[in-house]
């Protein structure tokens with residue numbers, strides 16, 4: 001496959017969708033650069049599919065415009081847009097073999113000699129050996145690759161993917177994430193991928209837009225979103241964050257906060273608006289950035305690190321890491337992930353510990369927000 005340089009950026013301007021009085025998507029401005037792998041990430045019901053369907057033309061926007069490479073396509077019917085969609089249900093034709101499934105779009109346009117193009121597509125998705133099989137003779141992941149091939153053979157400028165891996169089990173999903181990423185790199189067209197799975201979005205996408213209740217909360221490359229969340233929703237939804245509420249004691253290059261009877265520092269340039277004395281702040285620290293010491297060894301902790309005392313209430317051995325839950329005056333249920341380099345026999349539930357970390361690894365958030373926004377509950381997961 002050669003790289004396609006056609007297309008241009010997808011730009012949504014003030015796009016919104018209301019059903020009756022319910023706003024499924026709030027007026028949204030979004031630019032998806034040509035050739036990028038873009039993820040729309042958010043919990044179920046936040047408006048991802050609706051947004052995607054407005055790009056595809058399957059849903060009429062209540063307000064706003066969709067342009068592609070500067071051309072306004074808002075009024076175009078789906079089949080006139082240079083856009084194809086892959087859904088979670090592959091919707092392959094069961095009575096046709098893989099070749100004919102992939103050839104479908106070409107045949108419909110009256111193209112007779114399809115063999116070369118179909119072969120190239122099957123090569124691209126690594127299903128060359130399966131050309132004569134029927135869909136039911138393939139695994140879920142293989143069927144989904146057929147669906148991708150069937151969409152790409154139409155040479156869309158943009159491929160829309162709506163939770164395409166949702167029906168696959170975890171291991172297969174991981175493989176397919178890498179596979180889709182490879183295919184996107186190879187064909188070079190814009191992929192807009194909808195998912196509720198934050199790991200999936202981070203693995204695949206160049207840019208992730210985190211959606212919440214019909215709005216984009218934050219947009220950026222995965223590492224930046226993870227390291228510098230700007231809202232509690234993003235901090236909690238994208239991985240796990242420990243959020244500790246504190247009172248600002250002093251400001252400067254570092255901000256010093258009093259929390260749970262101790263003092264904690266964080267860089268001022270990782271904080272929101274300038275913080276006045278006496279102001280409140282949420283300190284955020286990711287679980288893998290915290291180290292644990294048994295309280296008896298506390299004097300071995302290097303100077304200048306943030307410290308919080310607590311007691312281990314739970315520990316789970318995950319193999320690559322051990323995940324601890326620590327109760328502390330600074331915050332309820334602090335999470336610590338520690339790599340399993342050596343056994344830490346004394347770090348068992350009940351142990352008194354000191355959590356310590358580099359102040360530079362701390363981020364600050366506005367304390368006026370709901371501290372638990374974006375935390376996945378057992379109910380959500382069901």
Ligand SMILES: Nc1ncnc2c1ncn2[C@@H]1O[C@H](COP(=O)(O)OP(=O)(O)O)[C@@H](O)[C@H]1O
Pocket residue numbers: 019024042043044045046047048049050051
């Ligand atoms: N045709 C419709 N009529 C009324 N409400 C709808 C319709 N389609 C979607 N919604 C509502 O809009 C919201 C966003 O839906 P959707 O875009 O499918 O979310 P997501 O894909 O993020 O799970 C949901 O609350 C959903 O119930």
Ligand SMILES: [Mg+2]
Pocket residue numbers: 045048049050
């Ligand atoms: Mg959806």
